[in-house]
Amino acid sequence: MARASDALGRPLGRIVGYLRSERRTLTQGFVALFISSGGDLLAGLALSFMDHQLRVLPGLIVLIPAAIGMRGNIFGALGSRFGTGINAGTFEPSVRKRGFVRSNALGAWYLTLATCLYLGLAAHAVATAFAGPTISIADFVTISIVGGVLGSVVVGTSSVGIAVLSHRRRWDLDSVSAPLVTAIGDIATLPALWIAAIFVQRFPGASPTVAVLASALCLIETVRGLRTRDALVRRIVRESIVVLFIAGTIDLFAGTIVDARLDHFLAVPALLILVPPFLEDTNALSGILASRLGSKLHLGSIEPRPFPEGLAWVDIGVNFLFALSVFFMVGFSANLVAVATGQGTPGFWTMIQISLIAGFLATCASCAVAYYSAVATFRFGWDPDNHTIPISSAVMDLVGTLCLVLVILAVGVQAHG
DSSP: OHHHHHHHHHHHHHHHHHHHHTHHHHHHHHHHHHHHHHHHHHHHHHHHHTHHHHHHSTTHHHHHHHHHHHHHHHHHHHHHHHHHHHHHTOOOSOOOTTOHHHHHHHHHHHHHHHHHHHHHHHHHHHHHHHSOSOOOHHHHHHHHHHHHHHHHHHHHHHHHHHHHHHHHHTOOHHHHHHHHHHHHHHHHHHHHHHHHHHHHHHOGGGHHHHHHHHHHHHHHHHHHHHHOSOHHHHHHHHHHHHHHHHHHHHHHHHHHHHHHTHHHHHHSHHHHHHHHHHHHHHHHHHHHHHHHHHHHHHHTSSOOOSSOOHHHHHHHHHHHHHHHHHHHHHHHHHHHHHHHTTOOBSOHHHHHHHHHHHHHHHHHHHHHHHHHHHHHHHHTTOOHHHHHHHHHHHHHHHHHHHHHHHHHHHHTOOOBO
16 A cells, blocks of 8 residues: 555656746746737737628638638747747847848748738638638738738747747746737737728729739749758748648638638627637647647657657646636636627626637647647657647637537527627
8 A cells, every 4th residue: 555655656746846846937828828818808809890891801701710820820830949949059049140040030931921822812712612702812812911911020020029038037938939929929910900901991903913912022932931041941931831831721711610600700799809819828728738848859858659658748737727727717808808898798607608618628639739749740850840839720720719619509609788
């Protein structure tokens, strides 16, 4: 009996010791998640105010999850690479030519232009196939490129700033970057898409010209990124571009799920407010876990095994602790914002119920996606920082949207007030 108790106590003691050693990191993760959730409520509010554009520009909602998700994919991966660089001692807070920061940021810029063009074209194809009559391909391309580039300037600058600040203050960038960058991406991209949508709506004759010129710029810069002499930039672009195209396509299908129930969301605006912070937190939780596992794989702290080992299970358990508190606050805050702005809500406890149940289901999926995408890319000899964030983020956009819609239907929400 004593031996069994000792055997149980040893791993438990190691877990407790690990949590104590990671106390500062966990605190930073909680703070970053709550800040990002609060910021994403602004994005949700912006989405609820886009109801007119969503009605008069059919198919636009298909593009929105992919456009905001792509900012998180590109710059979340950028933050993850910065985090690995900090842990490995290769990060330098400078923008010298072919330096670590400059090359990584330049790679993100080339990927931004390539994916903006791709999403505009693919969104029209997917919306036409699954959402019925839609706006023109020129409108899709214009909104995608103009909105995406405007949002990326803000997110890219913030990503570099967060990395430099984390390096100076010795924060754990793996726990801080994913939630903050994805939140900034949502906050910056939604208003940018809104501006682009208003432009298309008010100046429909200008869309073809803008689409052609912007597409030409994107193609030129994409080719430059694929053929640049900077080996690090070339590697980032070549390794990431196909994965990002796949991720963007998955996100477009997430948009079709919302489009299929768009009238329901427009009738209960609190649900629209809930969408960005809910999806951001599912992505952030997956991104935190993927980043931490990616760094541990690089450093040899864990092995790429078919089933998680002890240290990986601890990180997975921590994600559920994050999820419980975060999704309660998301449901609470979304309802509060809806009431404060006079928009329809299904009620306080219904919003909490939807957020917690859908959040738990999404977190179960996010842990599996983050672990196996990290392990798979590592086993194939790819850089997990260039693959796990886009893969896990895109899958979680689709799975998170599906979980949210299914729970909303199961609960049978009705608007109050």
